[in-house]
Amino acid sequence: MKISIIAAVAENGVIGNNNSLIWRLPADLQYFKQKTTGHHILMGRNTFESLGGRPLPNRTTVIITRNENYTAPEGCVVAHSLERALAHCVNDEEIFICGGAQIYALSFACATDMYLTRIAHSFEGDTVFPHFDPSQWTLVETEQHAADEKNPYDFSFNHFVRK
């Protein structure tokens, strides 16, 4: 099973503010949808709530929380550790770790792949993508995009595989 981190990261490492996304980049939302549709998506309770507390269509949402009493809507699974979240996904060939910072940090140890959208702009924010050791990862694919009328910043899609 591939365990793939997927994140959009600003030039200064910021990924969010006040438990929400900061930028509007429809091309990245489309990329996220295309990668994750049909798969399990794992996320921390904060990220789940930042998305409106609803499952994303055509994916199985696994919410990670320490709260034993947490109840989630239909279409979601609740897990109380990353290990237990992964155990829900054994029949999937690729699962996606969708953040936020706490869950990315937990996942570096077991992730096989990383899809990082790099946004060529800095933002004010309270949450940053955690530090990882770049020497452990090989960039296997990169795709540069210039800003356009719908996407106000230059950005790139980058696929890394663990060495």
Ligand SMILES: NC(=O)c1ccc[n+]([C@@H]2O[C@H](COP(=O)([O-])OP(=O)(O)OC[C@H]3O[C@@H](n4cnc5c(N)ncnc54)[C@H](OP(=O)(O)O)[C@@H]3O)[C@@H](O)[C@H]2O)c1
């Ligand atoms: N740019 C991007 O690609 C991207 C993607 C995702 C999220 N974000 C942003 O990231 C921010 C949220 O990130 P965050 O770091 O604050 O929160 P988070 O990682 O989404 O969720 C944190 C929560 O996960 C649970 N948790 C953490 N470690 C755990 C463990 N070891 N075992 C069990 N449960 C555990 C806890 O839930 P309980 O408190 O319920 O126990 C904790 O409060 C938001 O601003 C969001 O918009 C950005």
